[in-house]
Amino acid sequence: MAEFGLETGFKLIPAIILAAILILFIVVGILSRVKSVEDYWVAGRGIGPIANGAAVASNWMSAASFLGMAGVVYLQGYGFLSYVIGWTGGYTVLSLLMASQIRRYGKFTATDFVGDRYYSQVARTVAAIVTILIAFTYSVAQYKGIGMVFEWVFGLSYNGSVILGAGVVIAYVMIAGMLGVSRNQVVQYVILIIAFMLPLFFIANKLGYFAVIPQLGYGSAVWEIGHAADASYYDPTYAAPFATRSAYNFVAIAFTMMMGTMGLPHVIARFYTTPNERDARWSVAWGLFFIGLLYWSSPVYASFARVLQEGAMPSSDVADVIVVSSASMAGLPEWFVGFLAAGAIAAAFSTTSGLLTSGAAAFSHDLYFRVFKPSASHEERLWAGRIGTLILGILIIFVALNPPALIAQIVGAAFALAGNTFFPLMVIGIWWGRASKEGGIAGMLVGLGIWLFSVWGDYYAGIDWIQTWIPASASSLIAVPIVFIVVILVSMWTPPPPREVRALLREVHGSEAEA
Amino acid sequence: MSAEELRIKPINIFKPDSGFMRDEVRAIWTILIIWALESYGFVLLLWAIGTKGSTTSFADEAAWADRVNLDPSALPGASGLTSAKFLGFPFHWFWTAIGMIVVFILLVIIFNVWFESIEKKHGIEFRERDEIIEETRDLHKDEEGGTS
Numbered sequence: 001m002a003e004f005g006l007e008t009g010f011k012l013i014p015a016i017i018l019a020a021i022l023i024l025f026i027v028v029g030i031l032s033r034v035k036s037v038e039d040y041w042v043a044g045r046g047i048g049p050i051a052n053g054a055a056v057a058s059n060w061m062s063a064a065s066f067l068g069m070a071g072v073v074y075l076q077g078y079g080f081l082s083y084v085i086g087w088t089g090g091y092t093v094l095s096l097l098m099a100s101q102i103r104r105y106g107k108f109t110a111t112d113f114v115g116d117r118y119y120s121q122v123a124r125t126v127a128a129i130v131t132i133l134i135a136f137t138y139s140v141a142q143y144k145g146i147g148m149v150f151e152w153v154f155g156l157s158y159n160g161s162v163i164l165g166a167g168v169v170i171a172y173v174m175i176a177g178m179l180g181v182s183r184n185q186v187v188q189y190v191i192l193i194i195a196f197m198l199p200l201f202f203i204a205n206k207l208g209y210f211a212v213i214p215q216l217g218y219g220s221a222v223w224e225i226g227h228a229a230d231a232s233y234y235d236p237t238y239a240a241p242f243a244t245r246s247a248y249n250f251v252a253i254a255f256t257m258m259m260g261t262m263g264l265p266h267v268i269a270r271f272y273t274t275p276n277e278r279d280a281r282w283s284v285a286w287g288l289f290f291i292g293l294l295y296w297s298s299p300v301y302a303s304f305a306r307v308l309q310e311g312a313m314p315s316s317d318v319a320d321v322i323v324v325s326s327a328s329m330a331g332l333p334e335w336f337v338g339f340l341a342a343g344a345i346a347a348a349f350s351t352t353s354g355l356l357t358s359g360a361a362a363f364s365h366d367l368y369f370r371v372f373k374p375s376a377s378h379e380e381r382l383w384a385g386r387i388g389t390l391i392l393g394i395l396i397i398f399v400a401l402n403p404p405a406l407i408a409q410i411v412g413a414a415f416a417l418a419g420n421t422f423f424p425l426m427v428i429g430i431w432w433g434r435a436s437k438e439g440g441i442a443g444m445l446v447g448l449g450i451w452l453f454s455v456w457g458d459y460y461a462g463i464d465w466i467q468t469w470i471p472a473s474a475s476s477l478i479a480v481p482i483v484f485i486v487v488i489l490v491s492m493w494t495p496p497p498p499r500e501v502r503a504l505l506r507e508v509h510g511s512e513a514e515a
Numbered sequence: 516m517s518a519e520e521l522r523i524k525p526i527n528i529f530k531p532d533s534g535f536m537r538d539e540v541r542a543i544w545t546i547l548i549i550w551a552l553e554s555y556g557f558v559l560l561l562w563a564i565g566t567k568g569s570t571t572s573f574a575d576e577a578a579w580a581d582r583v584n585l586d587p588s589a590l591p592g593a594s595g596l597t598s599a600k601f602l603g604f605p606f607h608w609f610w611t612a613i614g615m616i617v618v619f620i621l622l623v624i625i626f627n628v629w630f631e632s633i634e635k636k637h638g639i640e641f642r643e644r645d646e647i648i649e650e651t652r653d654l655h656k657d658e659e660g661g662t663s
Contacts, residue, residue, distance in 0.1 A: 079570075081611045085554055092550050092619045096543045096626055210603075215613070219603030226605060227587055236585045237571050239605050241592030246570055247562040251555060281630070285623040292616045299612050313579040433525025502523040510639055511539075513521040513532040 010155040014338025018153055021191065021342045022168060022349075049279045051186050053286025056270045057294075058189035060287070062138070062351035063145025065294055066196060066344045068407030071319035073302035075406075077225075077238030079245030083408055084295050086257025086415075088288060094262045095284040101430045102271045103280035104508045109358065110265040110422055111366040117429040118440035119501055121371060126444050128366035130421045131265045133448075134414050135359030136396060141410035142348040142355075143169075143400035148321050149341050149348075162400050165345075170393035173353045174386055188350045189290060195343025196323075197297055203304050203330040215296040221303040232311035238303075249474065253412065256476035260415025263422030265362070266354045301326055320407045356389045363388030404459040405472070412473025413455060419476035420447035424483040432488075433505045439491030443483045450479040535637040542629045546622050553618045561607055565592035 065087065072080035107113045111131050115124030143162050146169070150161035200214040210217030224231050226239025237243035242250065261267060270287075274280045305326035306314070318325055324344065327337045364384035369376050376384070403410060421444045428435045428443075454475040457466030470478050496502070506512065516524070524532065531537040568591040573579040587593060592607075599606040604613075634640075 078608060078611070081608070084612055085615050088616045088619050089550065089554050092622045092626075093547065095623045096546055096550075100630075216602055219601075219609065222604055222608050223600065229583060235582050236587040236590055237582065239597070239608060240587060240590035241558075241561050241565060241597060241607055243568075243571055243590040243592065247558065247592070251558060254554070254558070278631070281623075281627045285620065285627060288616075288620050288623060292620060295616060296613060313573065313576055431526060431528035433527065496525065499523040502525050505526050506522060506524075509526055509536065511526075511531075511533045511536045513516075513524045514534070 008152075008155050011153055011334060011338065013335045014153045014341055017335065017338045018342045018345060021346055022172070049274065049282035050286050052270065052274050052279065052283040053288075053290055054189040055185040056267070056283055056287030057290035058185040058192065058350050059266055059270060059354045060291055060351070061189070061192060061294055061347050062411065063142045063344060063348040064408050064411035065291075065298070066192070066347040067145050067148075067320050067323050068141065068409075068411060069295065069298040070301040070305070070323045071321075071406055072408045073299050074305050074322045075314050075316060075319050076244035077235075077302075078241050079243065079250065080253075080408070081299065082245070082250045082253035083257060083412070084299065086254040087261065088292060088295055089254070090258035090261025091284050091288040091291070093258065094267075095281055097427055098262060098268075098430060099271055099280045099284050100277040101508050102268060102426075103274060103277040104510065105504075107272065109361055109365065110263075110268045110426070111362050113268075113429070114422070114425050114440065114444075115366065115370070117501065117505075118425070118435075118437040119498060120437040120441065123437055123441050123444070124366055125371055126441060126448070127422070127425075128362040128371075130417065130444065130448060131362035131366075132359045132392065134265065134417050135355040135362075136392065136399075137417065138411055138414035139352050139355050139359075139392075139396045140399045140403060141407045141414075142352040143396055144403045144410070145320065145348045145407050146345060146352075147400065149324065149344050152321065152324060153338070153341060159401055162397060165348075166393060166397045166400070169349060169352050170356070170390060172349065173356045173389055173393070185350060188346055192343050192346050192350075193290070193293055195340050195346070196294060199327045199330075199332055199336060199340050200297060200300050200304075202332055202336075203308075203326065204300075206330050207304060207307055214300050218300040218303045221307050222299075225303065225306050233307050233309070234311075235306065238306065248469075249471075252471075252474035252477040255480075256416050256419050256474045257412065259419030259423045259476045259480055260412075260417075263418035263420075263426065264415070265418070265422065266351075266358045268422075268426070269358060298323075304330070316406060356393055357385075359392045360385040360388035363392075409473045413451075413459075416454070416473055416475045416479075417448070417451045420451050420479040420483060423476075424480060424487060428484065428487050430505070430508065432491075433502045434491055434496055435487055436491040436494045436497055438494040439487040439489075442490040443487035446486045447479055447483045450475055450482065535633065535639060538633045538636070539630065542626060542633060546626045546629075550619070550622055554615050557607075557610060557615070561592055561594065561596055564596070565594040567591060 069083055069087075072083060102113070105113060107116060109131070111124060111127040114127040115121070143166055146165035147158050147162035150156060150165045151158050154161065154164070156164065201211050204211035204214035204217050207221070209220055222239055225233055226236050228234055241247075245253075271280045271283065274283055301323045305322045308326055308329040324337060324341050327340050364381050368384045369381050373380075405413075424443055424447065425440055429440065450470070454466060454470045455472045457463040457470070458472040528540060531540045566589060568589070570591065571585075573582070588598065596607045597605050601609045
């Protein structure tokens with residue numbers, strides 16, 4: 001039986017590769033230091049569709065994509081491919097319903113959109129709080145990923161690794177604003193995807209599968225795991241569709257991830273950075289392709305890990321680092337595994353920096369500037385943003401020390417919150433001019449309430465029916481229809497939006513009504 | 516309706532009120548239906564024609580060791596779609612993990628091309644960023660004038 005746990009102890013070469021990549025990020029960050037408040041948020045809006053697509057992908061590809069996705073598929077096979085389709089299919093609907101309109105609206109953040117479209121400080125405040133909660137939840141999972149990989153590289157305890165990793169992330173985000181992040185996100189994407197895909201060719205070759213395109217070659221591995229009863233790694237529940245997760249759970253997770261995609265502030269913000277709406281639409285196509293390269297590859301790691309461990313029972317303790325440990329099990333040299341591990345860290349870093357930035361922007365721009373102190377100077381707002389980043393970055397550590405679930409599932413919970421709140425508000429806000437501020441606020445509060453209830457019931461109270469029907473990472477299938485109904489009914493009972501909002505919406509659609 | 520009334524008439528996706536929006540909404544619904552059928556439609560089909568049963572989880576090593584006695588064709592969701600082989604894969608795995616994503620990307624491309632042809636048909640020019648920023652700034656200057 002092969003060893004599938006990771007060796008402990010300090011590893012010099014991986015540590016050097018990791019340090020080199022992090023220093024590279026910081027240097028690039030320093031070279032592109034922020035000059036103005038606007039640059040801090042949206043990187044000057046001067047990026048083309050391919051580069052913006054790569055930035056979308058890099059911003060998107062977090063520890064959840066890099067580590068967590070392969071982890072859950074490794075544990076339960078087809079049952080968790082719901083994450084693969086959920087984290088891609090949302091982009092298609094985003095391009096249909098929102099990409100051009102968001103771009104035409106010309107706002108900086110999702111909170112700005114909600115605050116303006118629902119013409120209310122209350123709506124803006126609730127949206128800012130939701131943005132911060134999303135950034136918080138999402139980052140907990142990133143810290144867990146960073147911690148587990150640092151643990152392997154430095155031979156530290158998990159807790160020590162989380163604290164060290166968090167310190168480096170916060171320092172990095174504080175130094176470069178989004179301009180630096182955005183420019184080098186293209187570089188980050190390239191490093192990341194190479195680090196992720198390269199080991200697969202060697203593992204496929206070693207195991208004797210078609211190694212020219214491992215993303216197709218692993219088919220026989222899935223078939224053998226599912227059907228070859230004489231193989232040591234035989235486990236038919238891996239390939240059978242609903243053997244590990246019910247059909248309801250599969251659909252609920254996929255749906256939640258798709259709705260969440262369209263509601264995530266750091267995804268939406270990417271569409272403000274393009275020069276025009278045509279670029280915004282093509283950014284989606286490029287972004288989805290770049291993301292696809294990674295998601296076509298994740299189940300390959302999962303399946304190869306099953307084969308490599310020769311029938312040992314899959315364990316949730318190692319699931320979140322199965323990408324790194326399968327490369328290690330396959331006998332790849334330490335520097336190569338180190339490069340892969342550094343890629344995982346880069347993924348977690350780039351997403352965390354985007355999240356901390358949007359969380360801090362919600363704090364400095366939407367809460368501090370808009371609500372508390374409208375007279376704040378640019379300098380003051382920049383400092384409010386930095387202090388917000390620091391506080392958020394430190395608070396996340398406390399939850400990350402005792403993570404409530406697997407990486408993919410924690411990120412899934414962040415998606416559920418975005419799907420339950422921002423998604424309905426954005427779609428209804430764009431496509432139904434009658435939606436009123438009361439409707440929007442009520443909808444957001446109901447969505448937030450359902451999410452808090454599901455997180456409490458699933459993670460902290462462990463209530464059976466909640467875990468079955470509205471788990472923390474899949475509550476949108478139930479919540480989205482409810483929030484839609486709430487927004488529509490409350491809007492019908494309350495006065496319509498003021499004429500400026502309706503006129504602006506006409507412009508956002510570029511469509512004059514015909515008599 | 517007066518010009519002013521038309522200018523502030525609420526948008527409604529179910530009642531597109533200009534030629535451009537009617538074409539746009541038709542494109543959106545068409546792509547949305549294909550999107551739903553190829554993803555959720557496939558999963559529901561898999562469930563509908565598959566064997567029914569409850570989920571398995573391996574509580575301990577003993578339960579895990581018993582997996583050798585499981586028959587793939589008796590597990591929940593098993594059907595012709597799971598026993599068919601395609602490029603080495605069980606077909607349902609291939610479609611879910613690879614095919615669906617390909618179609619998601621293709622649908623975005625098709626929509627973009629379609630949408631651009633609709634824009635062209637109705638003579639709609641997209642605007643560059645600076646114009647939009649200026650316009651929205653002007654709009655909000657009025658609003659904020661009172662509060663700040």
